[in-house]
Amino acid sequence: MMKSLLNMPVSCVDTPALLVDYAILQRNIQRLQEASDAAEIAVRPHIKAHKTPQVAQMQIQAGAIGVTCAKLGEAEAMAAGGMEDIFIANCLVGPTKMARLVALAKHVPHLSVAVESIESARQMNDAFATAGMVLDVIIEADIGSNRAGVEPDAAVEFAQALQRFPALQLKGVMSYAGRLMYGTRTEDERIECAAEEGRRLSAIAADLRSAGFDIQVVSGGGTPTAGRYQKGCGLTEVRCGTYCLNDHNQVDLGACTTEDIAATVLSTVVSVPTEDRLICDAGAKALDQAVSDVTEGYGWLKGYEGGYVYLINDEHGHIDRKRLQGDLAIGDKVEVYPPRICTCLNLYDYMYVVDSP
Numbered sequence: 001m002m003k004s005l006l007n008m009p010v011s012c013v014d015t016p017a018l019l020v021d022y023a024i025l026q027r028n029i030q031r032l033q034e035a036s037d038a039a040e041i042a043v044r045p046h047i048k049a050h051k052t053p054q055v056a057q058m059q060i061q062a063g064a065i066g067v068t069c070a071k072l073g074e075a076e077a078m079a080a081g082g083m084e085d086i087f088i089a090n091c092l093v094g095p096t097k098m099a100r101l102v103a104l105a106k107h108v109p110h111l112s113v114a115v116e117s118i119e120s121a122r123q124m125n126d127a128f129a130t131a132g133m134v135l136d137v138i139i140e141a142d143i144g145s146n147r148a149g150v151e152p153d154a155a156v157e158f159a160q161a162l163q164r165f166p167a168l169q170l171k172g173v174m175s176y177a178g179r180l181m182y183g184t185r186t187e188d189e190r191i192e193c194a195a196e197e198g199r200r201l202s203a204i205a206a207d208l209r210s211a212g213f214d215i216q217v218v219s220g221g222g223t224p225t226a227g228r229y230q231k232g233c234g235l236t237e238v239r240c241g242t243y244c245l246n247d248h249n250q251v252d253l254g255a256c257t258t259e260d261i262a263a264t265v266l267s268t269v270v271s272v273p274t275e276d277r278l279i280c281d282a283g284a285k286a287l288d289q290a291v292s293d294v295t296e297g298y299g300w301l302k303g304y305e306g307g308y309v310y311l312i313n314d315e316h317g318h319i320d321r322k323r324l325q326g327d328l329a330i331g332d333k334v335e336v337y338p339p340r341i342c343t344c345l346n347l348y349d350y351m352y353v354v355d356s357p
């Protein structure tokens with residue numbers, strides 16, 4: 001949820017707290033939308049990074065056609081927040097999920113779900129057939145994540161197998177080429193990666209169409225390659241997620257700069273025990289444990305060149321005082337850029353929306 005601190009001093013917030021700079025958020029949303037409009041590719045942002053209906057509304061107002069969710073719970077929250085077109089880009093399995101999915105479909109005019117196993121397809125079909133409803137499904141193919149998804153050359157056979165499920169309507173094909181795009185470091189690599197993703201996914205779509213399937217949706221995209229998909233690349237939509245908030249991982253990948261990071265963790269210096277280190281109140285429970293391959297440490301201090309959290313305990317963040325340009329005293333507040341916003345934001349119930357300094 002969002003709490004507005006616009007026109008209010010950030011100092012009134014107790015720490016640790018998640019801050020989101022409204023102007024940067026708006027600019028990031030607008031930038032992807034404009035690049036995608038120019039490329040004639042629809043935007044269906046993944047909301048896993050912000051998990052906030054108000055941000056999703058900003059994305060829809062900018063021109064997004066709907067949202068993508070990773071989990072049923074996220075989709076339920078987005079539906080409650082007024083989203084009318086939701087794609088759940090994940091494998092759903094089990095009777096509890098099926099009951100929730102049917103309940104959700106009754107409230108969402110356009111709901112679609114990824115499918116990549118016959119077992120999940122059978123469960124969704126049985127649940128929707130019993131409810132007298134039809135569910136739109138998008139085949140998940142694995143073109144470069146080594147995660148879930150059917151192998152590209154098995155997509156046609158899988159689509160044919162889905163024909164035995166009358167309560168499922170095949171609408172398209174999707175993939176998340178995470179390993180490909182998060183392996184890029186230069187602008188040329190990012191542009192080529194976006195093109196390669198388009199080639200791989202549109203080849204699968206072409207196979208499916210040749211086999212007689214009506215493939216309307218070819219869905220890909222992610223943040224390192226956001227805004228780099230060209231007209232005619234083969235994708236009908238992109239599901240970039242992190243791009244609206246960004247994080248230090250994206251900076252270290254070269255995909256954006258710190259000026260593009262909208263989300264920071266506000267933290268207070270609580271101890272200055274030695275000449276080497278400062279302790280702040282943002283530890284693992286405020287910044288997240290996960291460290292990416294490219295980002296050193298657990299968070300970087302905004303406005304303090306070289307300042308970073310090199311070690312975390314549950315409630316303590318250790319800041320390297322030697323590398324910090326400038327000094328901080330007990331009681332000072334600092335903003336920390338998290339390495340990875342998805343898992344960091346997941347630790348918070350609220351984001352405080354603030355003005356740019």
Ligand SMILES: Cc1ncc(COP(=O)(O)O)c(C=O)c1O
Nearest residue numbers: 046089176222223239240241242
């Ligand atoms: C299926 C799927 N689509 C889209 C995304 C968005 O990726 P990014 O955060 O790089 O924009 C993710 C991220 O994990 C994903 O799993």
